[in-house]
Amino acid sequence: MTPGIRPMVAGNWKMNGTGGQLPELRAIAVGFAASGLDRKLDAVICVPATLISRAADVLVSSKVGLGGQDCSVKESGAHTGDISAVMLKEAGADYVIVGHSERRTDHHETDAVVSAKAEAAWKAGLTAIVCVGETAAERQAGQTLDVVARQLLGSLPDDMKSETTIVAYEPVWAIGTGQTPTAGDVEKAHAFMRRELIARFGGEGAKLRLLYGGSVKPLNAVELLGVTNVDGALVGGASLKATDFLAICEAYKSL
Numbered sequence: 001m002t003p004g005i006r007p008m009v010a011g012n013w014k015m016n017g018t019g020g021q022l023p024e025l026r027a028i029a030v031g032f033a034a035s036g037l038d039r040k041l042d043a044v045i046c047v048p049a050t051l052i053s054r055a056a057d058v059l060v061s062s063k064v065g066l067g068g069q070d071c072s073v074k075e076s077g078a079h080t081g082d083i084s085a086v087m088l089k090e091a092g093a094d095y096v097i098v099g100h101s102e103r104r105t106d107h108h109e110t111d112a113v114v115s116a117k118a119e120a121a122w123k124a125g126l127t128a129i130v131c132v133g134e135t136a137a138e139r140q141a142g143q144t145l146d147v148v149a150r151q152l153l154g155s156l157p158d159d160m161k162s163e164t165t166i167v168a169y170e171p172v173w174a175i176g177t178g179q180t181p182t183a184g185d186v187e188k189a190h191a192f193m194r195r196e197l198i199a200r201f202g203g204e205g206a207k208l209r210l211l212y213g214g215s216v217k218p219l220n221a222v223e224l225l226g227v228t229n230v231d232g233a234l235v236g237g238a239s240l241k242a243t244d245f246l247a248i249c250e251a252y253k254s255l
């Protein structure tokens with residue numbers, strides 16, 4: 001937690017979810033409203049692009065935000081298979097994840113590409129959730145903070161505003177593995193990011209939401225979300241089940 005920063009729990013459904021998954025989204029919307037937790041935090045679900053318009057219908061007048069998982073650096077044109085930020089916005093999204101490690105790996109996205117995607121997102125009126133995080137090999141080599149510093153520097157454009165940007169620290173080795181860094185390690189990484197962001201962006205860096213992602217589950221949510229400078233979570237697998245996602249949000253009842 002950071003005093004004065006409203007937390008966020010964001011779900012990333014990744015390449016999971018056809019129409020049969022929409023009842024879970026409805027259950028998240030209903031459960032989140034019933035919990036009264038919207039007074040304390042924002043909840044967002046980032047669905048596959050094919051589900052955005054239908055998800056927007058499900059979430060209409062709900063307190064749960066909607067996001068995509070990637071966008072093109074371009075607005076339109078001859079880019080077969082790509083989806084622009086403008087298209088996501090038109091379909092009903094208000095957020096988009098950029099620079100997830102799975103995109104950096106599977107699609108060889110560089111920091112420069114991620115930065116251009118964040119710019120494209122802002123231009124379309126979306127909030128960009130920019131992901132950074134070290135691999136297992138980089139961690140073993142003691143390079144965690146160097147990698148995070150390099151990715152933050154390269155992936156965040158100079159005109160970054162805290163209102164339309166969120167940073168997610170996702171150690172690659174913690175994603176989908178059930179392994180997490182210790183609370184102490186997360187604290188160190190987030191304190192480092194905060195210092196770097198303040199050094200570069202001043203007050204905007206101080207106000208930026210910093211999410212932790214990587215095997216966040218109902219059982220470890222209180223511990224991880226209670227860490228200083230952790231302003232929420234980016235949740236993969238556990239966001240596919242409404243009960244798990246809501247249980248993670250519930251952590252804020254005791255924080």
Ligand SMILES: O=C(CO)COP(=O)(O)O
Pocket residue numbers: 012100170174175176177178213214215216234235236237238
């Ligand atoms: O990559 C993630 C969210 O973007 C984390 O995934 P898991 O929560 O499944 O580890």
